[in-house]
Amino acid sequence: MSRKIAIDLGTSTIQIYVEGKGVVLNEPSVIAVDRYLNKVTRVGREAAELLGREPEGIEVVRPIRDGVISRFNHTVVMLERFLRKSCGRFLLPPGVVIAVPSIVTDVEEHAVRDAAVSAGMKDPYLIDEPVAAAIGAGADVTADRGSMIVDIGGGTTDIAVICLGGPVVSSSIRVAGDEMTDAIVKYVRNKYSILIGDRTAEEAKIAIGSVWRRTDIQTTTVKGKSLKSRVPVMTELTSNDMTEALEEPVTALIEEICAVIEKTPPELVTDIAENGIILTGGGCQIYGLDKIIKSVTGLPVKVADEPLLCVVRGAGKADKAGLIPSRGKYGK
Numbered sequence: 001m002s003r004k005i006a007i008d009l010g011t012s013t014i015q016i017y018v019e020g021k022g023v024v025l026n027e028p029s030v031i032a033v034d035r036y037l038n039k040v041t042r043v044g045r046e047a048a049e050l051l052g053r054e055p056e057g058i059e060v061v062r063p064i065r066d067g068v069i070s071r072f073n074h075t076v077v078m079l080e081r082f083l084r085k086s087c088g089r090f091l092l093p094p095g096v097v098i099a100v101p102s103i104v105t106d107v108e109e110h111a112v113r114d115a116a117v118s119a120g121m122k123d124p125y126l127i128d129e130p131v132a133a134a135i136g137a138g139a140d141v142t143a144d145r146g147s148m149i150v151d152i153g154g155g156t157t158d159i160a161v162i163c164l165g166g167p168v169v170s171s172s173i174r175v176a177g178d179e180m181t182d183a184i185v186k187y188v189r190n191k192y193s194i195l196i197g198d199r200t201a202e203e204a205k206i207a208i209g210s211v212w213r214r215t216d217i218q219t220t221t222v223k224g225k226s227l228k229s230r231v232p233v234m235t236e237l238t239s240n241d242m243t244e245a246l247e248e249p250v251t252a253l254i255e256e257i258c259a260v261i262e263k264t265p266p267e268l269v270t271d272i273a274e275n276g277i278i279l280t281g282g283g284c285q286i287y288g289l290d291k292i293i294k295s296v297t298g299l300p301v302k303v304a305d306e307p308l309l310c311v312v313r314g315a316g317k318a319d320k321a322g323l324i325p326s327r328g329k330y331g332k
Helices: 072-087 106-118 129-136 177-192 198-208 239-245 247-263 266-275 289-297 307-316
Strands: 005-009 013-018 022-028 031-034 039-043 058-061 095-100 122-128 147-152 157-163 166-173 219-226 232-238 277-280 301-303
Touching (some): 005 129, 013 072, 013 307, 022 307, 039 072, 072 106, 095 106, 095 129, 122 166, 129 147, 129 157, 129 277, 129 307, 147 247, 147 266, 157 247, 166 247, 177 198, 177 232, 177 247, 198 219, 198 239, 239 247, 247 289, 277 289, 277 307, 289 301
Parallel strands (some): 147 277, 277 301
Antiparallel strands (some): 013 022, 031 039, 031 058, 147 157, 157 166
16 A cells, blocks of 8 residues: 655645655645634635734634644645645545654544545554654665754754664654744844734744854844834844844754753764764754754754755655555554
8 A cells, every 4th residue: 555645744834745746735734714604715825825914704823733733624624625736636545644743642643644534535654753854854764873853843843863764762842933933023022122923023034044143144124013102113133133032942942952862872872973963844944053053062963955845755755765564554
């Protein structure tokens, strides 16, 4: 029973991989819901366009929070529409591999499987995100040498040392891209007395986000509402502002990486010292993150090619890596 479709069910984005085609969909995991009819009116980019601009009676929400399903029925509708958009209609239900955070509970796993089946798929097989990320980054996860992966998504960061096809030591924390965005909103409010939206903070993070002091200081202009006069205002943020704003979440992230290294067997630490720490996920693209992790841990650090797509590509190739049984029951 070959799996033809892979899905990264992320807090920020949904990505779908189809065997033979590659990544066919990469859209925000956002929906717009009519409050009166309790009906999904928009999904993906169309819904994200309404963020901060919702008309009366329309609520824009993320049905997936911290890597797990928070609104089951809405998640099913979102998956159905994304599958139809990216893959068309199926004569037979497709099998699917779904990447999930390594900290999900049994109840959360069942919710993911039930949502996949309700959306028209069969035999949903769940794979840990760091294992999928390692495969997508080109690491040989079945080898007897350790590989360390740090996958920084929207809702969670998954950290794992992988050897012989599975994680030896792993951790997952809810400090990731969303936490960094919140930190920017808080920083601008406290320092400049300006309230900006999550969308504005996200755009600033992408434009000039930095966790390492730059010699070539970058700037961007953000618009918001003054907390004093309650009128629209603009202010200029610099990459140094970003470094200050992101200090707290980045410190928490690095502390967790160090904690995983401390729990790793000495033989595997030696492998990591040779192979380096691999960074994947959209959050790892912030300037200087690799430098600061290397500075603290003393280990080589490298950012994977196209880090945002590593998880879904790895999930799509998991069967070729021998990690998915050709026959058998649901399960990780």
